[in-house]
Amino acid sequence: MSAALRVAFAGTPEFAAAALEAILRAGYQVPLVLTQPDRAAGRGMKIVPGAVKRCALAHGLSIEQPQSLKSEAQRTPLAACQADVLVVAAYGLLLPPQALALPRLGCVNIHASLLPRWRGAAPIQRAIAAGDVQTGITIMQMDAGLDTGPMLLRRALPIAGEDTAATLHDKLARLGADAIVETLAHLAAGDLVPEPQPETEATYAHKISRAEAALDWRRPAVELARAVRAFDPFPGAIGHVHDTTIKFRAARTCRESGEPGLVLRVGADGIVVACGEGALVIAQLQRPGSRRMAAAEFLRGFALLPGERFALPDR
Helix, strand or coil: CHHHCEEEEEECCHHHHHHHHHHHHCCCECCCEECCCCEEECCCCEEECCHHHHHHHHCCCCEECCCCCCCHHHHHHHHHCCCCEEEEECCCCCCCHHHHCCCCCCEEEEECCCCCCCEECCHHHHHHHCCCCEEEEEEEECCCCCCCCCEEEEEEEECCCCCCHHHHHHHHHHHHHHHHHHHHHHHHHCCCCCECCCHHHCCEECCCCCHHHECCCCCEHHHHHHHHHHCCCCCCEEEEECCEEEEEEEEEEECCCCCCCEEEEEECCEEEEECCECEEEEEEEECCCCCCEEHHHHHHHCCCCCCCECCCCCC
């Protein structure tokens, strides 16, 4: 049955590439891959293909990279490939109603949360920052709204106390790959029962901005520790001291106290900074242009003493 189902795919980064690989391993025909245009990346800002394009090239798949799907001409490859379904995962481009209507069975999306919680661009980071104990994958039938379509399949995943956005991303990518293959099997069999999302439970995961990465030491330490994990690797939680921007890469809480932003003590186990409630023990840090390093190594190259202060950001 899987060999007869034609599955077009739209996605760009690693999260989506894991799903494309799984679809191919399961034996589905993939007549077309849509992915965003190549972008400049890395310190050298070289133009590099995204993970989905690299996967598609490795498997000899047909690739299109439109700037958008707003015009009929841009949608022509999707119409011509005669896909039964379009699987969308972290594509990054809006699919207009005309595109959603092209595949025979419509378009399904792999979303990295348990909808309707955390609709939007940054569900992984927002779940960690909010202190959620679990998240998951929802396979959703796409409609014209933003992550508002009926749910086809949901799979939950606990959020571990040490999970960062990077580690949780990788776990969810694997879960999403398994979930989409399971969904396609049910779709081919015609036994899926779409479930409407309960609107009263909806929350929105706004895109992460660099501005919110600056830690406000007036907040409770437990919230700042979650922010450090949520913003790792991007954009990286930051603080300012000695006119230098420091990124915090690992932190935990402790019960010490003091004026917010005050460095209480420094040592091999970390740099302890007072917060609105409790204190943050910063165990890994990164200076501009350098790599992340443990606190003990960081302190050998950056003098920081008890009584000094991290700046409080403007509210």
